[in-house]
Amino acid sequence: MSTKPAKPTTLVTVTDTDRLGPAMLRVWFEGDLAAFEGFDDTDRYVKLLFTPDGSPNLATMAEGERAAVRSYTVLELDVAAGRFAIDFALHGSGFAMLWARDVAPGATITVQGPGSGYAPDPEADWYLFAGDDAALPAIRQALAALPDDAVGHAVVQVGTAAEQLPLPAPRGIDVRWLFRNEADSGLSAAVQALAWRPGRVDIFIHGEAQAVMQEIRPYLAGQGVDVRAGSISGYWKRGLVDEEFRAWKRELAAAEAG
Numbered sequence: 001m002s003t004k005p006a007k008p009t010t011l012v013t014v015t016d017t018d019r020l021g022p023a024m025l026r027v028w029f030e031g032d033l034a035a036f037e038g039f040d041d042t043d044r045y046v047k048l049l050f051t052p053d054g055s056p057n058l059a060t061m062a063e064g065e066r067a068a069v070r071s072y073t074v075l076e077l078d079v080a081a082g083r084f085a086i087d088f089a090l091h092g093s094g095f096a097m098l099w100a101r102d103v104a105p106g107a108t109i110t111v112q113g114p115g116s117g118y119a120p121d122p123e124a125d126w127y128l129f130a131g132d133d134a135a136l137p138a139i140r141q142a143l144a145a146l147p148d149d150a151v152g153h154a155v156v157q158v159g160t161a162a163e164q165l166p167l168p169a170p171r172g173i174d175v176r177w178l179f180r181n182e183a184d185s186g187l188s189a190a191v192q193a194l195a196w197r198p199g200r201v202d203i204f205i206h207g208e209a210q211a212v213m214q215e216i217r218p219y220l221a222g223q224g225v226d227v228r229a230g231s232i233s234g235y236w237k238r239g240l241v242d243e244e245f246r247a248w249k250r251e252l253a254a255a256e257a258g
């Protein structure tokens with residue numbers, strides 16, 4: 001049995017923070033980003049490493065302890081300048097969210113990766129993007145990489161209208177915002193209400209796992225979409241911390257594999 005080599009780790013330093021809106025904070029990092037070279041996919045991400053009690057200071061871990069990991073999309077990457085940014089959804093609790101909320105320039109953290117898996121297929125007939133706050137950075141990056149004549153839909157769910165962020169997209173992409181405080185019908189219902197276009201669709205749908213994996217994915221499979229060819233998965237799950245969510249996801253994959 002072969003084991004995958006561990007992804008490289010890089011110590012990075014916070015240089016700045018920008019409040020993008022009431023519930024989104026951009027944190028800028030610098031470091032030697034040689035390991036990031038060649039990661040051009042729009043969903044490229046790193047794992048932030050914390051001690052099991054949520055500190056970024058891994059030197060305090062006991063021998064044999066495993067770091068807690070939290071995945072985040074890499075934005076504004078400039079390998080030569082050694083710079084990138086992460087947009088953190090300020091969702092309420094959790095190691096990563098609390099660390100970002102309180103972080104100041106000069107703080108350091110270890111990141112592992114990057115990894116990646118999706119970039120828009122320029123040959124697709126149309127595009128379908130959907131997700132919530134956690135997927136908004138990756139959706140924004142994908143929309144910016146689309147051909148000018150791209151057509152399709154982007155549906156993004158955030159807490160309130162004040163949390164909308166600039167989301168540049170080609171004219172043919174219909175961008176729709178959903179607001180949880182207005183008791184919207186939910187991401188899944190919004191996707192199911194979209195007008196289906198002819199031809200091959202390129203799909204990128206991420207966010208809360210129940211909506212994405214147990215509502216939207218089966219719906220799309222029922223529409224005859226090859227869901228394995230699309231990028232569709234949960235980024236987090238309501239009521240579960242990330243370790244519990246990843247265990248849930250593994251069990252779901254095992255059950256689906258039969």
Ligand SMILES: Cc1cc2nc3c(=O)[nH]c(=O)nc-3n(C[C@H](O)[C@H](O)[C@H](O)COP(=O)(O)OP(=O)(O)OC[C@H]3O[C@@H](n4cnc5c(N)ncnc54)[C@H](O)[C@@H]3O)c2cc1C
Nearest residue numbers: 071072073089091094095096097134235236237239240242
């Ligand atoms: C490939 C990938 C890329 C991602 N990119 C981003 C990104 O760029 N920006 C981003 O903000 N997130 C992103 N996420 C999601 C992020 O990894 C999770 O939200 C993660 O759980 C946050 O860790 P935490 O320590 O703050 O909270 P946890 O300790 O994991 O969870 C604490 C509590 O908060 C809840 N919770 C977790 N995330 C959310 C959320 N987004 N909204 C509401 N409640 C939540 C949990 O259900 C739990 O009850 C990405 C995930 C993946 C897999």
